[in-house]
Amino acid sequence: MSVVTRIAPSPTGDPHVGTAYIGLFNYVFTRKHGGKFILRIEDTDRERYSAESEARIFAALTWLGLTPDESPDQGGDNGPYRQSERLDIYKQHAYELVDKGTLYPCFCSEERLAEMRAEQKRRKQPLGYDGRCRNLAPDEAKARLDAGEPHALRLKAPLTGETNFKDELRGLVRFANADIRDGVMLKSDGYPTYHLANVIDDHLMGVTHVMRAEEWITSTPIHILLYEGFGWEIPHFAHLPLLRNPDENKTKISKRKLNTSLDAYREQGIVAEALLNFLGNMGWSMPDGREFFGIEDMTEQFDLSRISLGGPVFDLKKLRFFNARYIRELLSLEDVAERAEPFLKSAGLTWDDEDYLLDVIDILTPRVETLAEFAEHDYFFREDFGYDAKARKNLAAGQKYLEDLEREFARLDSFDEDSVDDMLRDYVQSQSVGMGKVLQPLRAALTGVSNSPGINELVSVLGRERVLRRIGRALTAITAGLPDDKPSAEENSANKGDKSSEAA
Numbered sequence: 207m208s209v210v211t212r213i214a215p216s217p218t219g220d221p222h223v224g225t226a227y228i229g230l231f232n233y234v235f236t237r238k239h240g241g242k243f244i245l246r247i248e249d250t251d252r253e254r255y256s257a258e259s260e261a262r263i264f265a266a267l268t269w270l271g272l273t274p275d276e277s278p279d280q281g282g283d284n285g286p287y288r289q290s291e292r293l294d295i296y297k298q299h300a301y302e303l304v305d306k307g308t309l310y311p312c313f314c315s316e317e318r319l320a321e322m323r324a325e326q327k328r329r330k331q332p333l334g335y336d337g338r339c340r341n342l343a344p345d346e347a348k349a350r351l352d353a354g355e356p357h358a359l360r361l362k363a364p365l366t367g368e369t370n371f372k373d374e375l376r377g378l379v380r381f382a383n384a385d386i387r388d389g390v391m392l393k394s395d396g397y398p399t400y401h402l403a404n405v406i407d408d409h410l411m412g413v414t415h416v417m418r419a420e421e422w423i424t425s426t427p428i429h430i431l432l433y434e435g436f437g438w439e440i441p442h443f444a445h446l447p448l449l450r451n452p453d454e455n456k457t458k459i460s461k462r463k464l465n466t467s468l469d470a471y472r473e474q475g476i477v478a479e480a481l482l483n484f485l486g487n488m489g490w491s492m493p494d495g496r497e498f499f500g501i502e503d504m505t506e507q508f509d510l511s512r513i514s515l516g517g518p519v520f521d522l523k524k525l526r527f528f529n530a531r532y533i534r535e536l537l538s539l540e541d542v543a544e545r546a547e548p549f550l551k552s553a554g555l556t557w558d559d560e561d562y563l564l565d566v567i568d569i570l571t572p573r574v575e576t577l578a579e580f581a582e583h584d585y586f587f588r589e590d591f592g593y594d595a596k597a598r599k600n601l602a603a604g605q606k607y608l609e610d611l612e613r614e615f616a617r618l619d620s621f622d623e624d625s626v627d628d629m630l631r632d633y634v635q636s637q638s639v640g641m642g643k644v645l646q647p648l649r650a651a652l653t654g655v656s657n658s659p660g661i662n663e664l665v666s667v668l669g670r671e672r673v674l675r676r677i678g679r680a681l682t683a684i685t686a687g688l689p690d691d692k693p694s695a696e697e698n699s700a701n702k703g704d705k706s707s708e709a710a
Contacts, residue, residue: 209241210412214248214404217260220467223520224419224459225263227449227485229272231513232417234486234505244411245277247288248404250397255290266468270478271501276411284411289403296398299406299436300359300391308435309391311347311357312339334387335360359392361401361428369427374415374444374510381427389428401425405432413441420445421458444510447489450517459520471525475549475577477537480529488518498531530575543567546580555587565667569659585653586667589675593683597650604647605684607637611648612677615670623666630661651680 211232215225236243245267249255264279276282286292303309312335314322319335326333339347340362351357364383373379391402398406408416423445433440449459459466471481479500486504487497490513499507533542543564550557557563566586574580585591593601601608614629615621634644645661652664652673665673 208412208414209236209239210244210414211236211241211417212244212246212408212411212413214246214407215263216248216251216254217256217263218251218254219256219259220469221259221263221266223466223468223471223485224449226266226270226272226468226481227488228418228446229267229270230482230485230501231446231490232415233272234501234508235415235417235510237505238508241414242275242412243272244282244284244413245274245287246407246411247278248400249288249290250400250403252290252397262469266472269472270468270482289398289407292403292407293396293398295410296392296403296406297396300398300402303391303432303435304359306435308362308432309359310340310342310362310388311351312360312388312390313350313355313357314339335389337388340388356394358390358394360388361386361391361431363388363428363431369430371426371430371440371443373423374442375513375515376423376445379423379426381424383427386427386431391432401428402432405429405436405438408441409433409436409438415442415444417444417446420448444513446513447515447517449488449520452519452521456517456519464520464522473578475546475579476525476529477532477545477577479536480532481525483532484525484528488520489514489516498528498536526575533574533577534571539564539568539571542571542577546577549578549581550587553581553584555581555584557587562667569663569667573659583653583658585655585658589672589679591654593650593654593680594656596656597654600646600650600656601680601684604644604650605681607644608647608651608677608681608684611644612674612681615665615673615677618670621666621670623662626665627662647680648677652676 213225213229213232215222233243245264247260247263249260260278264277267273274280276284276287278285278287281287289296300309304311322336323333326336339360342350363386367383368380369383369386370378370380389401390399392398407413426443426445430440450456451459451463453463457463461467465471472478482501483498486499486501490504490508492499492503492507493512537545543560546567547563557566566583567580570580570583570586573583610633614633618625618629630641630644634641637644646656649658649661649664650656652658652661652668658664668676
């Protein structure tokens with residue numbers, strides 16, 4: 207059997223991290239078996255549909271590298287791949303099920319259905335269709351259809367017995383038919399509900415394995431009844447555990463408690479490989495127990511039996527830990543620099559020398575967890591940076607040292623790390639002070655902040671010209687009293703008042 211899987215996101219908002227999670231498992235399972243991976247767009251909710259959201263789904267999957275074999279963008283032999291373009295297909299198949307007795311027309315108005323639900327609530331009865339049109343005489347139902355009376359098509363669920371299916375992860379799952387209500391399958395406006403469209407699309411597109419989130423388990427008996435009504439072969443089902451919030455109750459992941467947008471993680475500087483690796487650990491494990499692996503490794507080792515049904519927790523701290531590991535160790539320096547460039551340019555930062563950029567990225571990688579954090583160290587790329595409060599204090603306290611170091615740096619024959627280190631050690635020893643007394647004002651002069659990479663690395667990357675220019679700028683700022691230290695107009699007025707009082 208040739209394996210075919212699919213994902214079918216709805217373009218109604220931000221591309222969801224759950225789409226990436228389910229997509230990853232479908233993708234690696236398909237690649238493991240040399241099959242096809244399909245992207246289908248479920249856009250029948252026309253009120254919430256967004257063309258922008260659809261485009262962002264495509265972009266997110268491209269970013270992650272989960273490239274489908276068939277999709278609205280790429281085409282294929284089983285299109286169209288947007289449900290809104292398949293309405294005639296659904297209508298034709300739906301009325302086939304009416305003829306077979308699996309569906310029946312329902313002529314109840316919205317007003318009548320609203321009254322029914324209100325009465326059920328009043329009587330504290332289970333909500334659901336009461337079956338009024340289920341038992342219409344066939345001749346009456348046909349006459350009303352022929353007359354063009356508005357109607358929907360409902361599932362004629364069995365009233366007794368069970369509907370069962372085998373889940374590849376959970377074994378035999380049983381549902382009492384009495385609990386399956388006669389839900390709408392084709393709405394009066396000609397649009398299908400999820401259940402009907404899902405079954406028809408999966409069959410016509412040759413889907414052999416339906417791998418989706420466990421929240422769809424309760425919908426599966428409806429799908430089984432539709433498959434049986436058509437007389438079609440039922441695919442294999444595997445319902446993956448839901449991603450969970452890192453709260454006490456491990457609730458289902460939701461945007462109320464956690465950012466679920468794939469775009470947001472990309473914009474934060476999470477690299478695609480780290481996110482996929484992190485998601486790959488959500489309910490699945492490598493045979494050798496290692497946490498860090500690429501999608502090729504996951505594909506090679508993938509087996510459904512290694513999926514755990516415990517609720518995997520989407521821990522942001524762990525995701526950042528994974529991301530930092532990729533930036534620091536698992537991606538090449540050149541790769542990290544290339545990925546960091548858009549974040550730097552978005553912050554308005556520029557550079558002339560690509561080798562300089564590589565040097566900056568190299569000394570910053572131990573200090574960042576995301577690509578976006580590189581741009582926070584803007585002092586590498588601009589000369590007009592300000593001085594934070596602690597840096598200003600360090601500058602004021604270290605004026606003499608900065609004046610001396612300006613001369614020492616100018617005299618250095620070589621400006622590499624070793625030469626800088628030797629010079630600084632000799633100078634500190636000559637002053638009989640702690641290293642921090644000298645290095646803190648120097649760091650403040652070179653970066654404007656009190657926390658940065660090591661001075662030796664910093665000086666060697668900036669180079670002699672920048673170092674001397676920045677020390678000179680800092681000394682000028684000290685002499686001028688530092689702009690931020692100048693008294694405000696109100697303080698000046700108060701000071702003048704004090705002096706007048708003293709004179710009196």
